[in-house]
Amino acid sequence: MPTRKGYAGKILRVNLSTGDITNIPTETYAERFIGGRGIAAKIHWDEVPKEAGPFDPENRLVIMTGPVAGVPGLAGSRWQVSGKSPVFNQFSYCNLGGSWGAQLKFAGFDGIVIHGKSDKLLYLMIDNGKVELKDASSLKGKGAIFTREKLKEELDESFRVVAIGPAGENMVSFSTLLADADSSGGNGLGSVMGSKNLKAIAVRGKGKVEVADKEKVRELRKKVRELKPPPGAWPTLLPEENLKKSICFGCINGCMRADYTAANGQSGKYICQSAVFYEIRAQRYYGEASEVSFKANKLCDDYGVDTRSIETMIMWLSRCHKTGVISEEETGLPLSKLGSLEFIETLLEKISFRDGFGDVLADGTIKATQRVGQNSEQYITDYMAKSGENPVYGARLYLTTGLLYAVEPRLPIQQLHEISSQALMWAAQETGLRDNYMTSKVFRAIAKKFWGDEICADFSTYEGKAMSAARVQDRQYAKETLIVCDFSWPIIHSPVTEDHVGDPSLESQVLEAVTGMDIGEQGLYKVGERVLNLQRAILAREGHVGREYDTIEEFNFTVGLRGDYGNPNCLVPGKDGEPFPRMWTEMSLKR
Ligand code: SF4
Known part of the structure; x- marks a missing residue:
């Protein structure tokens, strides 16, 4: 063959x-x-x-x-x-x-x-x-x-x-x-x-990948480079001169992915949540910005521990310690030194080798709450998705994301980004935090082209959100088959197009040029839908059925919304693009 x-x-x-x-x-x-x-x-x-x-x-x-x-x-x-x-x-x-x-x-x-x-x-x-x-x-x-x-x-x-x-x-x-x-x-x-x-x-290996249409691939490469100029650096409290851009094989223009070199010569990747998961705690402990958060990230990499899960677990440990549910003596953890290098080193070593209390933690925060008992689950349920990860780009803020969260076995970050990336740009521009072209008009034009209707950019209503969630799923599942990088694809907006709206057909053009398949934009979405349905069938076969699973966490209905990553005031575009604050408080819930 x-x-x-x-x-x-x-x-x-x-x-x-x-x-x-x-x-x-x-x-x-x-x-x-x-x-x-x-x-x-x-x-x-x-x-x-x-x-x-x-x-x-x-x-x-x-x-x-x-x-x-x-x-x-x-x-x-x-x-x-x-x-x-x-x-x-x-x-x-x-x-x-x-x-x-x-x-x-x-x-x-x-x-x-x-x-x-x-x-x-x-x-x-x-x-x-x-x-x-x-x-x-x-x-x-x-x-x-x-x-x-x-x-x-x-x-x-x-x-x-x-x-x-x-x-x-x-x-x-x-x-x-x-x-x-x-x-x-x-x-x-x-x-x-x-x-x-x-x-x-x-x-x-020494081989190379043959493409079906070299000229078209060249043309597409040029086009995406123009549409997607390199983004700025990831905001950091660390000395910027120690950060050097790092690019994965075959990237378009790179992203904020960088390598950081610490004062002791240790170097490693610096990007996203993993780069900063310990930053605020370390800053509080040491009273100033330090390299401890970078070192914490490298310790997680070396022990092989997920930073999103450990961030949630640390929050739970901190609250359990403050309320007297656990102590330093019982756990062998220096809980009073939370934020220090000593704390994170001890925690990761104990978990990774299942040593003492580390064995209680090694099966995840949800199971740890059950083993510790004393109603200790109450100290984390407002901060944790069902997969044990911190639920960013929340269900109540961007609405569409609630549907995406509900049907996935884990935090579906690529799907969430398709909504939240533009919403964060819009919020930054609206509040004067960062000048950019993501006005309400641009956002609505994006919603129409990518999600089916302008109503999908009105986050004051649930109308249109099921349609946008389905479009996001089909596109993102298709993307996961190619697999193109989440920081570059889809090209939803661009500084160089007249209306600042991107081109949703590019992924299918890339696939056609590389493989010679005749698939088209809608054909690629069909594949995305097929893979989504297959994953749903697998999950159903493995016991993930009905409303018990296809839901968002209880805290979404009981705890006030207090701000979300990059959007502390929970501001979203509402009707006709008017700013709409989605902030809830415990007070409003009681009324
Ligand atoms: S955009 Fe994606 S592929 Fe490119 S450097 Fe960043 S993470 Fe790597």
Whole structure:
């Protein structure tokens, strides 16, 4: 069978119980599911029995790139990891950046399906088509950063490595996988890799990705570069001169992703929530801005612990300590030093090695509240989504996001961004915080073109929000099959178009130019809808059914809305674009 353009043509299958290494043709899935989450979900549906637990050998850890991975200039080299996760004992997913995914394509594979369980700790080496399982016993208990660097030193610097830390090995339910450029993926899938006794995957390749229409790809690359100029830097309290822009393989213009180099020479990725999750607490503890939040992030990366989950857990620990539910003596945690380097180091070590109270915490905040008892769940339920993550871009503020939250097994950040990114720009412009072109008129034009009607930009009413949620889902699921980066796609607005509205057809044009498929914009959304429905079928088969699951957390109905990330006054565009404050207080709830 000839290989379809844009694909390496094979998916690697590794059975860790038997050591068997085989291939599946990607073409089996490409037409209907494209790649990324699409193919990963289809393999999960076909192969993982509904009764298999997250740590059973029958669970699959599926790693999938998409057809755009390895193609320069289109920000499409992200890669998806999926499997049954311990967070909710059901299918979940994450996606990572950097260059590991592109390297896998260059090595001759579109993805890897890992099943079974090894009886000793191994790593997988993929060297330009040659695949071997190798002993990793000397890496037992070592950090993910340490493992990555050690393997590169032993094999060759040109390898790209994804690894787990001790949290993954010890099946901490919110453990991560960490790759080059500190790209990490969470929702407990590091623990699935750990349960299989697989410490790392090192990959390098010399191939390249053939595209169907080179001229069209060149044209699209030029177009997206013009439409999407590089954004500004991520706001930071750290010395800006120590930040250096860092770009994933094949990006368009980069984003605020950067590398930070600390005073002691330690360096690593600095971006988004992971960069600042400990910042305010550290600032309060030390009385000034410091590098402690950066070091906390690197500790999470090395132990292999998800920063969103740990941020929520720290909030719960802090409140439980203040109210006397837990003490330093009982837990062995320096709770009075919350915000210090000592606190975060002790916490992460205890959780990652399931040491003492760390074992109570290692299965996530929800289970920890049950083990601690004393009604301790009351100290976190207003701050936590059902997946244990901090629910940013909340259901009550942007309305559409409530529907997106309700039906996903985890925080659907890419879907939330499609609403919140423009809303935050609008709020910044409206309050005079930052001058930009996102006026109410532009926002309404975006709503019409991308979500179906101008009413979708009126957040004072629920009207039109189901329609916009469905459009967001179809587009974002399609995006997850390519997989193009969330910071670059979709191009919803642009400083260079006359009306500042972007172009929703670009993703389908990219797919056509890379693969030669004749799909069109609506055809691509159909694939997105198919993958969404497939994921819903998997979740239903695994017990995620009915209103018990398809809902938002109780606190949304009982606790006042107190501000959201980047929008402390909860200001949104209302009728005809007039500013509408969605702030609720406990007082208004009581009335
Ligand atoms: S936009 Fe940022 S995160 Fe996305 S591919 Fe480019 S550099 Fe990586």
